Amino acid sequence: MKLKYILYMAAALSLTGCNDSFLERGPQNLNDQSFWVSVNDLKAYANAFYGLIPGGVSVLDDTDSDIQVPNNINSFLWGQYVVPTEGGVWQKSNWQNIRNINYFMTHYQSVQAAEADVNIYVAEMRFFRALEYFNKIQLLGDVPWLEVDLNVDSEELYGPKMKRNQVFQKIIEDLDFAIQWLPEAGSEEANRLNKNIARHVKARFCLNEGTHYKYHNELEYASEAEKWLQMAATESDKLITSGRYEIYNTGHPQEDYFNMYRIDDKSDLKEAVLYVDYKTDIREHNMAAAGREAGCGFSKSFVESFLCSDGLPISLSNKYLGDETMRKETANRDPRLKQLILTNDFPTNVTDDLKDSTFVVNEDEFITQHCFTGYRPIKGFNPIYSQALYMKSSFDGIAYRYAETLLINAEAKAELNTITDADLDRTINQLRDRVGMPHLTVNVGFTDPKWPDWGYSLSPILQEIRRERCIELAGEGFRFNDLKRWKAGKVLNNVLTYVGKRKPDGNLAIVYPNYTNPDLSYQAGKSRTWEDKMYLYPIPTGELQRNPQLLPQNPGW
Template structure:
């Protein structure tokens, strides 16, 4: 599905307000007497929201997690975040899309046409509203549910928050409506949504909410955890059985995963449930060039989580396991995604138009101001000079990827206790086949001394499914959400999640790279400093105090932020 960048339509988006407070609203400025006259008006209005879709080229999306380490400490994770008075993710601009989507829901009935003509565009609007509200509950938990046009006198502006699980039900209703009324894959208009995209997103929502309620039992939500997980499994079964999609592999396990992301034209990529088209002078991005000076890199903890080619971790491998000090030692006999996600001396660091190629050959040179951990991100990094240009890259993106569909299916069924070897072969092992890794079996066959301590019992199979998700989706922005829904924030206390690789010093000894000089690692023979400590209040962001003062019905503040 070729999704060009759809610009916001001026008529549909001239919906403004006089300040940045959520509760302060002006009336609409669309001329309702002349706009809502045809189905094409609905199409035009819906066009405005296609910019909500993911750009599909995210490679540093895990800087707020244990996977990646930004140059400057993340203030939220390091306990330096203070409750704002205004703004943030509760700002007027962050509620604007919901307001504009609800404006459509109030007015679209004015169009005189059949249900079959109208409802596909209503489905698009409700799909986008679901995306907006899903982001809201992931950030804040309980939020007000608004579904109609409001004005300055509307009582709903000062209404209470709705419980997260009840908002989730509304999100599911919106996405189920979208599945009912969007066209089947292949019969949609050019550049528009289809049922499979809605199925995938709904499966994502159901897995997220089902696991969140399961592990956050302290919230006391009345939620059908089993029903949510079953819905995630059923929806992904539908996508798998449709035979519309497949994992990209050409028989080159050492390059296929990397090439999946850097191939310029993804219009025929069957792993893309939805790809995003980029083209010169029309829509370009900076995902490739930015990595050269991103001042960010993978963490030591992430580098250590890769299995060896015998399908076992460092604590159980039959491979000659060394100290993992040099990059060559770390990459040797590892899951081939290691070298496709992390730059090694085997792959180019720069290329020029005259054919000159450079490599990082001195192990210490992996650590630099541009990659303080030493673990350079390779996902979407293409040193080809035609793409390695600031804000001029035209490598297509993947908004929704079939690999995630398979991971949702496997995790949901493992959580339900219904997973079979056939399920693993259709899901996890499809990903492992791409990189020539041994299959995961129902009997994992080893115990990893370094499995995360989640604070609750996890089966070996689920441990490995979570590991597979961490590696396959690395950098794409899933990890912090996963840690939150698994109630696993305390994993961020591990010092290996914010330090880098070992580098040999002038004394001949190897020393671990410390990124934050004022946040040094007490386990690394360096001067002791401040370490990171998780606080459970960080599972949610706080509501700005100005909003609570304007609307006491939003109280209480999120736990721990009072």
């Protein structure tokens, strides 16, 4: 399935401009008397919201977590975020898509056509509303639920927040409508949504909420945790048993993970639940060039998390050669390590005629002005300079990947204590087969002394499923939301989450010298210290003053 970014008609484009007074205005340049006439009008309106779907070319999107370290401090994670008076993640322009989706919802009934023809586009719009509201509850928790077109006199403008679990129930209702009315996978119009895409997103959201309710010990929601985890398992099972998808594997474990991202035309890639079509000189991206000037690097703790080729962690395997050099550190490890970070064996530059390549020779060359940790990301990178110019990549992206579907399924079943070796063979072990790693079994068979300190005990099988998820999806923007739903923010207190590789002098690369002692000991007031209030962003004080029904402020702020 592909997603080609549709050229929007001028009327639809006008819906997406930023304007903080949007709640007091109707969408511009739409004549309600002449526009809401045909099914094609609904389709044209829906086209403008396809940009809400991920572009599928992420590689540096985990810098707000423990696995990627930006060259500059993330103020939110370092406790430097101040409650804004206005704006922040609550600013009115951030609600504009929901306002415009609801404008559609209160006007589409004017179109006189067969129910099925109309509801395809209603389903698309409800899918987009689900995306928007899920982002809201991840950032803010309880939020107002709006489903009508508003004007300056609407009472809903100053209405109360709705409980997070109630908002989530509304999100599921939107996704269930989408699953009911969107076409079956393979029968949809080119470049548009189908039932399986909605199922994948529903499974993702249900895993998030099920684990959130479980680990945050929110008693009023506790009974719902199992419900959503079961639903995550059920919806992902449907994709698995459909037979439409499979993990990209050509039998080259040292290359396949890396090469999958670099496939130019992904129209036949069965790992893509939804792929994004890019075209030279029409729609291009920067993934092939991003590694050259990354502005971040993977963390020491992330690199240490990779298993050795015998399936054991570095703390237990005699195959681990230590971290004295990059060559030793990456030897005999899960092959994804060398397909994610720059090593001595991966060229930094290749001539256009492919006759000459440049490699890192000296250890101190890994640490550069563009990557302070020395663990430079190469996912999607192209060392042939002429093929990796800034914003000139045109190989297709992946908006929703089957690998995530498998990870959702395994984690949900492990959380439900129902997972079997057969479940692992059709999920986690499909990912391990691609890179030639030993299979994971329910009886893990070891206790890793370097398993993360989540702040609570965790079964060995869940520890390993979390490890697999971290590695497989690295750089794609999942990690911080994972830490939040697992209530695992304290992982960020580990100094190894913001330092890098071992340098020739024997010390680890310190990314923020003013915050870390050379021996990696904490400096009072200068270490990264997680506070539980950071699981949510605050509501601006100005909003609370205008609308006291939004009180209380989010916890801790």
